[in-house]
Amino acid sequence: xxxxxxxxxFLLLLLPVFFLAACGSESAAKVDITERIEENPTLTWGVxxxxxxxxxxDIQSSEIxxxxxxxxxxxxxxxxxxxDNAEFVEVTSKTRxxxxxxxxxxxxxxxxxxxxxxxxxxxxTDIYFDAGQALLVPNDxxxxxxxxxxxxxxxxxxxxxxxxxxIRELSPEANVLELENxxxxxxxxxxxxxxxxxxxxxxxxxxxxxxxxxxxAGGNFTQEPYxxxxxxxxxxxxxxxxxxxxxxxxxxxxDAIYAKWIPELD
Amino acid sequence: MLTILTTYQDVLIDGFLNTLYSSIIAxxxxxxxxxxMAIFQLSxxxxxxxxxxxxxxxxxxxxxxIIVMFFYVVVPLYWFSIDGFTAGTIGLTIYTSAFxxxxxxxxxxxxxxxxxxxxxxxxxxQNETMRYIILPQAFKIVIPPLGNQFINLVKNSSVLAMxxxxxxxxxxxxxxxxxxxxxxTYILIxxxxxxxxxxxxxxxxxxERRLNVTS
Numbered sequence: 001x002x003x004x005x006x007x008x009x010f011l012l013l014l015l016p017v018f019f020l021a022a023c024g025s026e027s028a029a030k031v032d033i034t035e036r037i038e039e040n041p042t043l044t045w046g047v048x049x050x051x052x053x054x055x056x057x058d059i060q061s062s063e064i065x066x067x068x069x070x071x072x073x074x075x076x077x078x079x080x081x082x083x084d085n086a087e088f089v090e091v092t093s094k095t096r097x098x099x100x101x102x103x104x105x106x107x108x109x110x111x112x113x114x115x116x117x118x119x120x121x122x123x124x125t126d127i128y129f130d131a132g133q134a135l136l137v138p139n140d141x142x143x144x145x146x147x148x149x150x151x152x153x154x155x156x157x158x159x160x161x162x163x164x165x166x167i168r169e170l171s172p173e174a175n176v177l178e179l180e181n182x183x184x185x186x187x188x189x190x191x192x193x194x195x196x197x198x199x200x201x202x203x204x205x206x207x208x209x210x211x212x213x214x215x216x217a218g219g220n221f222t223q224e225p226y227x228x229x230x231x232x233x234x235x236x237x238x239x240x241x242x243x244x245x246x247x248x249x250x251x252x253x254x255d256a257i258y259a260k261w262i263p264e265l266d
Numbered sequence: 267m268l269t270i271l272t273t274y275q276d277v278l279i280d281g282f283l284n285t286l287y288s289s290i291i292a293x294x295x296x297x298x299x300x301x302x303m304a305i306f307q308l309s310x311x312x313x314x315x316x317x318x319x320x321x322x323x324x325x326x327x328x329x330x331x332i333i334v335m336f337f338y339v340v341v342p343l344y345w346f347s348i349d350g351f352t353a354g355t356i357g358l359t360i361y362t363s364a365f366x367x368x369x370x371x372x373x374x375x376x377x378x379x380x381x382x383x384x385x386x387x388x389x390x391x392q393n394e395t396m397r398y399i400i401l402p403q404a405f406k407i408v409i410p411p412l413g414n415q416f417i418n419l420v421k422n423s424s425v426l427a428m429x430x431x432x433x434x435x436x437x438x439x440x441x442x443x444x445x446x447x448x449x450x451t452y453i454l455i456x457x458x459x460x461x462x463x464x465x466x467x468x469x470x471x472x473x474e475r476r477l478n479v480t481s
Contacts, residue, residue, distance in 0.1 A: 094439065098448050121446050160443030177350070177430040178440060191342040193350070193430070 029103030033237040041080035045072040046091035046105040050183045052206030053261050054111050057090075064088050067261040068109045071128060071245075074253050075228075078244035092181050093160035097121055100231050107241065108229035111203060113162045123234070124227035125242050128254075131200040132220025133163050136189070138213060143196055145218030149174040156185045156194035163199040166222050182207070189214075200224050205263055267450045274441050281437035282458055284351060288433060289420045289462060292358040296419065299359065300366025305396060307371055318367070325364035330425050333357040338429040354426035354433070362419045369415055373408035374400055406477045413470030420462050434458060 037043060047068050048055035055066040069088065076086035089105050096108045100122060111131075114124045135155070137143045149155060154175040157164035164178050177194060179185040185197050186207055197204070201220055208214055228245075230238045248254045271278065306318035325333065334357030341348050348356075377400050385395035405412075427435035438455035442448045 094443055097446055118446075159439050165444070178436075179430060180428060187339055188430070191339045192347055193338070193342065 029101060029231060030233065031103070033106050033234050034240055037080055037085075041082070041085045042087055043072075043076050043080065043085060043107070044087045044089055044105045045069075045076075046096050046099055046108040046110055047072065047088050048092070048110045048182075049090045050092075050181045051111060051203050052209060053202060053263075054206065056206075064090075067129070067257060068111065070257040070260070071248075071254070072107075072109045074248045074257065075241055075244040078247055079240055093158050094180070096229070100229060103231070106230075106234075106237070111200060111226060112229055113200075113224040114227040115162055118229070121232075122229040123232060123238050124229055125238065126245055127225040127227055128245060129202070129226040131202045131224040131226060133166055133198060133222040133224055134201040134204055134220050135217040136186075136197040136199075136204045136207060136214055137195065137217045138189070139215055141195065141217065143217045146170060146221050148217070149196070151175070153196070154194040156188050156197045158182055158185055158199060161199060162224065167198050170221060186211070202262065209263070267454050270441060270445065270447065270450055270454055274437070277437045277441070278434070278458065281432065281434035282461070284426070284432050285420070285423050285434040285459075286462060288351065288355045288358065288423045288426060288431065291355050292362060292419055292423065293416055295359045296362035296366050299363035301370050301401070303363065303367035304370035304374060307367065308374060322364045322367045325360055326368065330357060330361045330422055331428060333361050334425050334429055350430035351426065351432060354423070354429050354431040358419065358423055358425065361422070362415060365415050365418075366412065369408050369411045370404060372411075373404035376407045377403045409470060409474045409477065413467065413474075416466055416470070417463050420466065421459065424459075 033043075047064055047066070049057040049064050051066065053066055054068045055064055057063075058065050072088070073083040073086045077083040089099070091099055091105070091108065091110050093110075096105075096110055096112065097118070099105050100108050108122075109128075112118075113131075114127065118124070135143065135146065135149075142148065143153065149171040151173040154177055155167050155171070157167060157176055157178050158181055159178040164176060167174065168176055177188070179188055182197075182199060182203060185194075185199075188194055189197050196217065197207075201216065204216060208216070228241060230241065245254075303318045303322055306314040307322065309315055309318075334354050337348055337353035337356050338350060341353070381399055381403065382395055385399040386392070390398070423433060424435035425431075426433035427439055430436065434455060438451055442451040445451065
């Protein structure tokens with residue numbers, strides 16, 4: 001055959017290789033995690049890296065630190081014997097479910113509220129933290145509670161968060177603008193792009209801890225129970241994580257981590 | 267994908283219009299600013315030349331998102347308030363104008379020197395020569411690369427999504443988060459962008475053909 005035919009044939013033979021590669025990445029999500037960690041005891045957790053108290057990247061120590069991270073490490077220790085087997089990947093409210101479904105991460109522990117809608121996409125473990133949605137405003141703001149939000153006020157939220165959906169339902173007249181993550185939402189508040197930031201009170205308290213010119217406006221107006229999200233089809237892993245969670249709640253490890261990170265919520 | 271289109275058609279249309287407006291405004295002003303900078307870069311006046319060179323080099327070499335963030339975060343903090351759409355459009359204009367300056371400058375330099383000499387020798391001033399003789403020929407030369415810059419501009423307008431510019435990509439982000447269907451949503455958004463970029467490509471080809479016929 002002539003040169004052109006040979007090249008065409010070569011490319012045609014290469015084509016299945018690309019399909020195989022694609023198949024490979026899809027099956028990563030289907031491998032049973034409990035079996036996989038018997039040989040290779042690494043667990044990959046999706047965590048926030050921009051949320052003070054729950055998951056924040058600390059530049060000095062070049063590691064992510066927070067409540068979610070410590071809980072993940074404690075569970076990893078229960079499941080594999082060593083907390084250092086826990087690996088952490090940055091996620092945001094927008095990226096966490098796609099990454100879990102692809103098998104890039106084994107579990108999400110990233111201030112994620114359990115909702116019926118999300119249960120259609122992923123499975124949740126038992127509740128590991130009870131939060132509630134609240135508003136953050138500058139100290140001199142006239143806003144005292146949810147009722148003060150009108151058509152002239154703008155609330156800032158994070159894309160893909162339950163807080164964004166909730167505030168639209170609870171305050172339909174208010175304008176809602178969504179940013180990529182909490183630090184951008186807070187920066188936008190500082191620049192006056194909005195009048196308030198809304199998300200879980202625990203996250204807001206973390207922001208206030210570093211920024212004294214801001215306060216909460218009113219109390220919690222929703223219940224936000226946090227759960228660890230695990231991909232569908234990983235029922236054995238789900239059960240093991242639930243068992244580990246129960247263990248650390250009973251043996252005092254959970255209480256120690258809670259006392260370390262969570263300030264007194266009023 | 268069809269269900270996303272029908273369920274969210276209101277916000278998709280809103281987003282599409284915002285992208286369209288932002289692109290048109292940025293296209294118009296970046297063309298003017300870019301051409302001006304190109305002329306300054308080739309001027310004999312040291313100050314104009316230096317100013318234009320600094321402008322072009324600076325905005326060509328830093329990321330678009332940084333420029334846009336500056337207008338969204340820093341300007342309202344110290345000077346006056348700007349909303350997401352305006353900050354994004356201003357950033358887009360400035361960024362693209364640096365690239366248009368380079369493109370137009372190449373076009374101007376591509377016009378044979380004899381044209382300038384002929385223009386001056388028939389009594390036209392430097393400005394008149396540039397306006398009536400050089401620029402028209404320069405534009406004819408740079409229609410293809412200019413067309414590319416405009417397509418890039420439309421695609422770059424997606425940066426508005428990062429600063430609540432309420433454009434097509436922003437609405438796409440919200441829809442993807444709400445439906446958890448990232449794949450279908452972004453494919454759909456990409457296709458809607460084609461509604462702006464494809465006609466733009468045809469328009470530039472049409473202009474190129476028209477200019478070639480009349481030369």
